[in-house]
Amino acid sequence: MKSFIFIFLFGIHSVSAVTHSLQYFYTGSSGIPGFPEFVSVGMLDGQPFTYYDSVLKKETPKQDWMAQKEGPEYWERQTQTLSGAEQTFKGNIQIAKQRFNQTGGVHIVQNMYGCEWDDETDKVVKVYNQHGYDGEDFLSLDLQTETWTAPNTQAFITKQKLDHNKALMAQKKNYLTQICPEWLKKYVNHGRSSLMRTEPPSVSLLQKTPSSAVSCHATGFYPNRAELLWRRDGEEVHEGVVKGEILPNNDGTFQMSANLKLSSVPTEDWMKYECVFQLSGAEDLITKLEKTKIRSNTGFPAVVVIGVLVGVLVLACVVSGVVYCKKGNHAKLPLSEKSKTSSTESLPSPKLLTEESCTSSRDSDLSSAGSAHSDTPLMKRRI
Numbered sequence: 001m002k003s004f005i006f007i008f009l010f011g012i013h014s015v016s017a018v019t020h021s022l023q024y025f026y027t028g029s030s031g032i033p034g035f036p037e038f039v040s041v042g043m044l045d046g047q048p049f050t051y052y053d054s055v056l057k058k059e060t061p062k063q064d065w066m067a068q069k070e071g072p073e074y075w076e077r078q079t080q081t082l083s084g085a086e087q088t089f090k091g092n093i094q095i096a097k098q099r100f101n102q103t104g105g106v107h108i109v110q111n112m113y114g115c116e117w118d119d120e121t122d123k124v125v126k127v128y129n130q131h132g133y134d135g136e137d138f139l140s141l142d143l144q145t146e147t148w149t150a151p152n153t154q155a156f157i158t159k160q161k162l163d164h165n166k167a168l169m170a171q172k173k174n175y176l177t178q179i180c181p182e183w184l185k186k187y188v189n190h191g192r193s194s195l196m197r198t199e200p201p202s203v204s205l206l207q208k209t210p211s212s213a214v215s216c217h218a219t220g221f222y223p224n225r226a227e228l229l230w231r232r233d234g235e236e237v238h239e240g241v242v243k244g245e246i247l248p249n250n251d252g253t254f255q256m257s258a259n260l261k262l263s264s265v266p267t268e269d270w271m272k273y274e275c276v277f278q279l280s281g282a283e284d285l286i287t288k289l290e291k292t293k294i295r296s297n298t299g300f301p302a303v304v305v306i307g308v309l310v311g312v313l314v315l316a317c318v319v320s321g322v323v324y325c326k327k328g329n330h331a332k333l334p335l336s337e338k339s340k341t342s343s344t345e346s347l348p349s350p351k352l353l354t355e356e357s358c359t360s361s362r363d364s365d366l367s368s369a370g371s372a373h374s375d376t377p378l379m380k381r382r383i
Helices: 064-069 072-099 153-163 166-190 267-272 300-305
Strands: 019-030 038-044 047-053 107-118 123-133 136-142 147-149 202-207 214-221 226-232 235-237 241-243 254-260 273-279 285-288 294-296 317-319 322-324
Touching: 019 072, 019 166, 038 072, 038 166, 047 072, 064 166, 072 107, 072 153, 107 166, 123 166, 136 153, 147 153, 153 166, 202 273, 202 285, 214 226, 214 273, 226 241, 226 254, 254 273, 267 273
Parallel strands: 202 294
Antiparallel strands: 019 038, 019 107, 038 047, 107 123, 123 136, 136 147, 202 214, 214 254, 226 235, 226 273, 241 254, 273 285, 317 322
16 A cells, blocks of 8 residues: 545535534544554544554644633543554554454554534434444444344454344433433534534636536535535536535535536537535525636646545545545434533544453444544453
8 A cells, every 4th residue: 555545524414404513533543654553533523532542652632622612621531542452553554454354564453433513403313333444335324123233253253252242232222312412512512612613615617628527516615504516507417427525624614626627518509507605604606618618728637536534544444555535324313302411521432343341431442433533432352
């Protein structure tokens, strides 16, 4: 694996949606010289707000408002939890390599979990806990059936162990449906002034070659509840349009693109097309398709691939030398209000691959893990 591309893939939100999300990404890696063997990133509404890695050995705030609202005890508690998760992930990689009959090379174990909350209805709309190994799904939690889903034989061993652990399932369910939403609300209140801001994008028309599709690229916008579309004579065009994911920029804003194939469209009809950017709470930004506005550059692909967050490059899975983060289906589950939480979040510890019993406030195994933050119940078991 000589080169890696780290990309955060975020789902596109409807411009009318008023939801907030809290996500934690744990990544354990081996065989990557100079790269942390364990990284944890907390994401609030698509922005990193906490960070820990095995080199730094300390969880730190990534947003000013987080540093101001939480004191030393919070960060010490989180650091201790993540330190335990780090050891679990290192063990899980070794267990996974044994199960897949692997020795050397680059390998990555990941856990992504979190919740989404609608601040208009005060309902939890999504919860999820997923594990991956080397770019492939390993385990995912199904709260409706209260079982784990294993896509392969190597993961089935962990599935059987976890399915029989009713105490762990109850812990996971309580975290995802009660604790996670409560901390999500708390964090949203901490950073409300920043999270509720609106920033319009810079929109460009890009084309690699005269025969390539024209890409409408919007960057620098916030929040990520945005949509980008093409219209012809005022009507939205779907045929020949390929939309990209919303990706983060390193300054906390976002970017996205929508490509339009024009190979069968006469040049004189190009003026009938327009790119429309829609942002929650703002007026539509319309860019007419005019040849003089199109920028052609052989380096174009590098412009669109972007959005690497400094210090958060490890949220991903490995597939043929490319590291990326896959976002799976999330379980929808209504939330009933629960009693007040303590001033500290308890993160779940990650555990999944080992044959050991799974019992801890946070899951460290690939299948049972959650985040190690105080707001996230991690499990410290092995897969």
